[in-house]
Amino acid sequence: MMLCPATHCGQMMETDVRAGYDPDSGLECLFCPRCGHRGMKARTGVQLLFTGQHEYVFSYGPSLSHLKIVLSTVAINLFRTQGMPPTQLAAHVADWALLMGQVCGTVRFSGDLILSSCYEYCRREATKSPAVSSL
Numbered sequence: 001m002m003l004c005p006a007t008h009c010g011q012m013m014e015t016d017v018r019a020g021y022d023p024d025s026g027l028e029c030l031f032c033p034r035c036g037h038r039g040m041k042a043r044t045g046v047q048l049l050f051t052g053q054h055e056y057v058f059s060y061g062p063s064l065s066h067l068k069i070v071l072s073t074v075a076i077n078l079f080r081t082q083g084m085p086p087t088q089l090a091a092h093v094a095d096w097a098l099l100m101g102q103v104c105g106t107v108r109f110s111g112d113l114i115l116s117s118c119y120e121y122c123r124r125e126a127t128k129s130p131a132v133s134s135l
């Protein structure tokens with residue numbers, strides 16, 4: 001399940017059974033029972049289509065929408081020291097964007113974002129699964 005992306009929340013999000021699942025986009029609606037934040041989740045997860053230099057393009061489900069994640073060198077190095085490879089970091093940023101309600105377009109994970117909920121979200125993911133460093 002996904003964690004709430006709101007700053008200082010981190011509650012497990014729950015599926016919104018009324019809004020439910022959209023088979024056209026492959027997205028399902030989630031809400032946070034603690035702070036009320038609403039967002040999306042790709043039911044089958046995000047799939048990496050291709051990578052450029054610091055750029056990672058993801059799609060999800062049957063949707064034709066793409067999310068382009070741009071990572072800064074600072075962000076990549078920061079999370080690499082925590083055992084998270086850039087591709088996985090980019091996937092978490094894509095998950096985060098969906099949770100924030102952004103379903104397409106470009107997301108920049110730059111130095112400014114270190115104080116943001118994106119950074120906090122990825123850090124929580126990094127500490128949640130320390131064993132993935134073998135990837």
Ligand SMILES: [Zn+2]
Nearest residue numbers: 004009032035
């Ligand atoms: Zn919340």
